């Protein structure tokens with residue numbers, strides 16, 4: 001009778017007891033505007049090219065994939081040169097299964113027991129989880145009321161906590177705000193003074209959506225060997241389902257990530273999909289331009305309705321303030337529009353969708369919030 005046999009305890013790490021897996025609700029509703037996906041599915045031509053590339057990769061699946069995926073890294077270097085004007089060597093690029101895994105590699109290499117990772121809240125809620133999973137201490141400083149980062153406060157936090165890793169999301173999630181180069185430079189200067197060293201990661205998951213004139217931290221790489229810039233194909237490329245993130249840094253920083261990665265972590269199929277999509281980057285970037293325009297129009301519309309809206313350089317907008325934001329969120333959901341209840345109290349975040357999805361969101365919001 002198995003019911004009478006005592007179940008042996010599982011030796012779960014104490015810090016994991018009672019925790020739930022991370023993730024926004026995955027609900028089956030008509031308008032999904034909650035996880036900052038690109039609303040446009042790949043075009044038929046992109047689908048056909050991906051399918052052909054996958055078929056080709058499938059013919060070699062009896063072999064392990066290229067462990068160092070140099071062809072993909074070369075394509076990523078070409079893409080970044082076109083997107084930001086910064087030309088990097090293949091040895092300065094790294095890739096993994098989403099920028100989530102990139103960050104894990106960073107913390108596996110540069111964090112760990114007895115070390116600290118620092119960021120500034122409100123920011124991406126996975127950061128403390130990467131720290132927890134690598135037994136790295138986690139410290140969150142504060143951003144200002146307008147979600148900017150005060151360079152003096154950042155410098156003081158770095159001097160106080162002497163982190164080995166600083167994570168800066170720019171544009172930041174969930175606020176949408178980008179950091180000026182002067183703030184990133186102040187953080188880099190303070191990090192350079194940390195005894196034992198400190199890596200600064202600028203997470204540009206939403207980098208392609210930045211407004212004209214907003215710089216990329218890629219421009220700072222040449223002069224800062226302790227800087228890493230992470231990017232993803234999940235947002236601008238509309239390839240969230242493929243799980244491809246990447247990082248640009250000095251080659252010795254990348255070499256440290258190569259030590260901690262699992263062997264063959266990036267499957268042959270993933271590499272093929274990413275390369276096929278990168279071959280269409282010009283077309284996909286045109287779509288990013290129209291999403292940027294939609295975003296700017298949405299900001300204007302929300303402000304026109306008297307709402308407070310954070311500056312956005314991303315493909316989403318943080319808006320408020322609501323006494324009962326949950327009621328607004330629920331009211332939108334009841335009308336088939338799923339957004340995200342995230343960020344400081346009173347705020348809500350909506351991803352920029354297709355024109356039709358944005359119209360559905362606006363109609364629902366007018367009703368629910370009596371605008």
Ligand SMILES: Cc1ncc(COP(=O)(O)O)c(C=O)c1O
Nearest residue numbers: 098099100124173205232234245
């Ligand atoms: C700031 C930020 N960084 C990283 C990620 C993770 O992206 P990926 O799909 O590449 O793992 C996200 C996803 O929403 C994000 O908001």
